[in-house]
Amino acid sequence: MARIKENPCGLSQEVTLAVLPRLYMEEVVTELRRRNISPDTDTAGNCREHLLRILQDVMEQEYRGAVTGASSDLGSSLDVLHLPQGEATAECNPQNSTTRNIQATSSDPCSLLDLEDSDLSNDGVEQSQRAVQKQNSRQNDSVTADAVPVSVTVNENFGWSISSKDSSTARRSTERDEFDNTVQHRQSCGLKREPVDQNRDGTSENVIDRCRNCSCSFHRDPNIPTVMAEDLFASFGNVVEQGQNENFGLVLHELVKQVAENRRAIQEIRDQQQQRLHEPDVHVYGGQEEDQNGRSRKRRKTTHKFKVPDNKCRDDVRKIYKSLLEGDNDFNGFNLNETLTSRYNQQVLQTLHWEIAKEYGGEEKCPFSPMEVKDAARRYYRSQRDDRVRREKGKLMAHRNAMRKEQRLMQKVHRRRKALEKCKDSWSDRTKQMAAEILAKPYQSSESSGEETQDPPRFTVRRLPWESTALRKLKDSLDEICPQRGAARVLSSDFSDRTVPEGTPPWAVKGVYQGDLEESMSDSLED
């Protein structure tokens, strides 16, 4: 009970954000109301997703506790949160040629196609806004009286910023931004404009707003004018006093998030298309087989192959993932009960990407593309799932034992290869060729793991029943050059139950198993 008093908003910290997407609409509404946020459900319709995002933001803020009384502040601002047909409007000053109409449409989010049509890759920010405007024009009858003039710069990093001379406005905007991962820059930071992608003559088509106080930075297309909010406030009167800036900030916040999500989706599609261009045949087909009608039918051998990310990228993903898990934050890692494409896991992927970019000092300095990071994270997710499945099925130990055994066999091969390398000058070509033929796992005696628990550990070696004297002698010779170290090996009287591998050279197989070829081969080894 004491805990509830401490946390009047209901959900405790133990209830992670992961459960949010599973809430029913009524539960979402209840949770919002508990925070003095009254969604107008009559008009909100099926805006569950929208309300969920609001609730999630509020909860994140509560959890972080970064802003004292922020909840109540936000709550009061959202006291009546109307979402008529899922739309709320922030309209630009029509008198200002550089401003744009921006309309948030929660029930009808920015169409991916619209954004795609606008070709975001070149001058994405402006065009994305145009795309939004395009959507706005379809619904421009519903410009609300609450509209607040603003121009927002959606930067390449999917961040956004507004500025105002009104310190309280700036502060509140910033407070809300701080718990939104898409916002990477604090309002209070001073920005220093630096050219990027300089040409040889020192000119630059792009500038970057680099923060004086922290490492964050934004790319900016110089073609996209940034209209300072104070100008707009001046044009429209002091909307802060009218208490509208809160709604505006929220709407803008949601809008920019939506645009950012769409842009990310587009970028993913582009990356995939680019990948297909470079790897035109990602679908590998095996041999053909005939169906019942005798028609030739292709059988797909493998499915879509993900690009194998760089080792460093995978390492970074794992390290960041682990450090986030251990850190004092809301990061709880993947939800292995959900698919990777679930909303929650996609957020995890996004967080990883942001954190890695942050680690390198910004998106532009990060050596890995978002797609690479995503692929690496996907691998890691799959590994963790595999591991969990094995653990749940009680096969984890069996897998480990099998791997141990496998690794010992591999090490044996490596050791014998090293031995062959050492004696390459003293052995005849014929002998070296024979040794090379059998330096593979199938030709090594198995080392049973049955007595591994002994202290000191001791392995039982079971020889291959089919190996010829020539093979035995050859392996012994290699072992003399590079002896087996470590745990003691005890030769078992039992033989391994492995059969003759396919493609085994005849000289390596005992006569009973394969003709009587070993004698002559064995002779050649004598020298």
Add this chain to the structure above:
DNA sequence: GTCTTTTCCGGCAGATGGAA
């Protein structure tokens, strides 16, 4: 350097959904 543990990776098969 040895051995173990963790992570990564490819292949196969079944399920699913869209297109023809």
Add this chain to the structure above:
DNA sequence: TTCCATCTGCCGGAAAAGAC
């Protein structure tokens, strides 16, 4: 209905990382 692409679960095994 059939065909095909994709996703997912599962498995075996290779390789890297970690512990000693």
